[in-house]
Amino acid sequence: MSKYEGVIFDLDGVITDTARYHYLAWKRLADELNIYFDEKINERLKGVSRLESLEIILERSNKKYSQEEKEYYANKKNEYYKEFIKNITPKDLLPGALEFIEELRKRGIKTAIASVSKNAFTIIENLGIGDKFDYIVDTNNIKKGKPDPEIFLNASYNIGVSPQKCIGIEDSAVGIIAIKRAGMFAVGVGNPETVKEADLILKDLTEYKKNFRITLIIKE
Incomplete structure (x- = not known):
């Protein structure tokens, strides 16, 4: 046995x-928020939950976000991601x-x-x-x-x-x-x-x- x-x-x-799809979705969101984001930062997101990933991205922002705003943007990233993964086979x-x-x-x-x-x-x-x-x-x-x-x-x-x-x-x-x-x-x-x-x-x-x-x- x-x-x-x-x-x-x-x-x-x-x-x-699917890492590339996560990256593209986070990059799209970061660009909308005018926050710098690259593949090196993306490495820190591996294995981390969506909200925790967002917190890492927001470290480079001067703006303070409410919990409600964070959940909105985390969900928005997920919608972008779901668009990308429709093509998975x-x-x-x-x-x-x-x-x-x-x-x-x-x-x-x-x-x-x-x-x-x-x-x-x-x-x-x-x-x-x-x-x-x-x-x-x-x-x-x-x-x-x-x-x-x-x-x-x-x-x-x-x-x-x-x-x-x-x-x-x-x-x-x-x-x-x-x-x-x-x-x-x-x-x-x-x-x-x-x-x-x-x-x-x-x-x-x-x-x-x-x-x-x-x-x-x-x-x-």
Whole structure:
């Protein structure tokens, strides 16, 4: 029997790359507010909730915004984002993602999505992979964002696997922290510097086939 019985995935940057759509939506909003925003600032938004992301953008503004105004602009960004993600199809799955998920399911390993995106269900439906997961976290039920471990613990509970028997996969620094705080094995994908605190780092999910350690982990 495998040592690990559950794998919990972040969505953006792990299974599909909607980061560019987030960037374009935030850039459009920032331009409307006459606030400087670039890709370097955008890196700070990865794995962070929408309102927290807005707070980071507003750091460069001299104007004070009420909570009501912040919620209005956060929702406005989301409307821009939803326009962009209408174009997502199964072709937008990142290399190795579908094959890895199907390999896990063949081995009887439970799978879940733990994304802070309130559009996760729409994205997964557009990608055509809704039937590949035992559970998708509903962010409406999550009170604390990453790096708090709540979202990963919620996924673990709902797939019926203890955190110690789960692997979490993330591409953001705050996501890796959240996984480790949940007591799970942390796999980082993407920029090695961003996910340097992970227990194992992969370029992308194609590496599960040639990386002896991840193959060993899911076979244990």
